[in-house]
Amino acid sequence: MARVPPRISRRTALWGLVAVLGVLGLLVWWLRPFGEPQLKGDLTFSTGVRTGVYHRYGQLLDQALARDMPGVRVRLETSEGSQENLRRVATGKADFTIATADAVSKYRADEEPGAERLRGVARLYDDYVQLVVPADSAVQSARDLRGKRVAVGQSGSGVRLVSERLLTAAKLDPARDITPVSIGIDTMPAELEAGRIDAFFWSGGLPTNAVRELSERFDIRLVQLGDLVEALQRSGSPARYYRAAVMPQDAYTRARNTSAVATLAVPNLLVTTERTDPGLTEQFTRTVILSRDRIGQEVHAAQLVDLRTAIYTDPLDLHEGARRYYRSVKP
Numbered sequence: 113m114a115r116v117p118p119r120i121s122r123r124t125a126l127w128g129l130v131a132v133l134g135v136l137g138l139l140v141w142w143l144r145p146f147g148e149p150q151l152k153g154d155l156t157f158s159t160g161v162r163t164g165v166y167h168r169y170g171q172l173l174d175q176a177l178a179r180d181m182p183g184v185r186v187r188l189e190t191s192e193g194s195q196e197n198l199r200r201v202a203t204g205k206a207d208f209t210i211a212t213a214d215a216v217s218k219y220r221a222d223e224e225p226g227a228e229r230l231r232g233v234a235r236l237y238d239d240y241v242q243l244v245v246p247a248d249s250a251v252q253s254a255r256d257l258r259g260k261r262v263a264v265g266q267s268g269s270g271v272r273l274v275s276e277r278l279l280t281a282a283k284l285d286p287a288r289d290i291t292p293v294s295i296g297i298d299t300m301p302a303e304l305e306a307g308r309i310d311a312f313f314w315s316g317g318l319p320t321n322a323v324r325e326l327s328e329r330f331d332i333r334l335v336q337l338g339d340l341v342e343a344l345q346r347s348g349s350p351a352r353y354y355r356a357a358v359m360p361q362d363a364y365t366r367a368r369n370t371s372a373v374a375t376l377a378v379p380n381l382l383v384t385t386e387r388t389d390p391g392l393t394e395q396f397t398r399t400v401i402l403s404r405d406r407i408g409q410e411v412h413a414a415q416l417v418d419l420r421t422a423i424y425t426d427p428l429d430l431h432e433g434a435r436r437y438y439r440s441v442k443p
Contacts, residue, residue: 151181151391151395152183155184155208156188156205156207157187157207158201159188159189159197160193160197161191161192163297164320164322165316165321165413166316169210169414170188170210172407176402180395180398181399184392192296193269193271193296194215195215195218195269195270195273197209197211198230201384202219202225202385208382208383210236210382211380212239212379213353213381213426214353216427218273229385230383230428231429232381232383232428232429234434235421236382236414238357238378238380238413239270239377241313241314242359242375244311244312244326245304245310245335247331247333247368252336253337254282257310258284258290260290261290261308262311262313263294263295263300263304264286264290264293266295270315274315274376281347282340295312297322301322301326301330304326304330305330317380318412319364324366331368333367335373337374341355353378355378357374357375361373382425386432389433393434395433397437398437400417401441419441423438
């Protein structure tokens with residue numbers, strides 16, 4: 113008579129499966145260091161003012177990096193903007209940052225400390241230059257700012273660079289023909305609302321939350337700057353990084369604009385130095401590209417990060433680690 117094998121109870125089978133999975137997990141954990149070195153250490157990311165797009169982008173990228181590189185601790189440092197960011201990275205006070213291409217060009221042209229060490233990681237998204245005034249203001253162009261109190265950005269910011277260039281293109285002396293106010297986007301809206309300034313310049317992704325929130329409690333209007341693009345571009349490098357652009361009417365749905373607004377835009381670059389570890393930079397680049405959609409849900413400008421254009425980091429050469437990543441995903 114044939115012997116019937118003993119039946120295995122459901123509980124016994126379940127415990128057996130748990131044991132097998134546990135052994136497999138330990139095996140993967142043990143083998144992983146040999147197949148893929150785990151990055152460890154600390155890095156500093158210099159962002160921008162707390163209410164600006166740079167800082168929010170940095171916060172969301174930090175979350176993505178925590179998932180992809182759990183052994184690396186990221187410290188976010190606020191800043192006045194592009195110019196301060198570049199100085200921090202170039203002099204070793206930060207490892208990665210975001211800066212506008214025109215600010216990078218100026219930093220290199222001025223032969224600032226560490227300029228030769230700067231390298232590009234990715235072209236991210238474009239900043240749109242925004243001139244904001246109360247809705248009932250008579251200002252229709254930057255040329256109308258003569259004699260006005262105008263917030264032009266902090267001394268270390270990218271908006272300071274572009275605002276002064278725009279005023280010059282409008283044939284205004286930034287120091288004499290207006291009353292310049294050196295503040296950032298963290299205080300510009302409140303100052304305009306209180307009537308302590310007549311206008312402010314801002315350069316940031318669309319929409320910038322600080323401007324959007326202002327429009328929801330105070331009637332504002334965005335002033336066209338398209339009439340200055342040609343004059344600005346004629347002034348030569350680094351102004352060659354500016355391009356004509358249009359802010360759609362719905363960029364700020366509560367602003368009192370009846371149509372799209374002509375302006376100019378400038379690319380943002382993710383920047384590091386030649387000294388940054390290639391393996392770290394490769395993984396950092398991968399996270400930047402793959403987290404685009406998740407970050408873009410909150411920072412809409414990040415949706416424009418594109419693998420096809422990310423490699424164009426002019427005026428900077430690509431970092432070797434970033435180059436490795438782009439080569440690995442090349443069709």
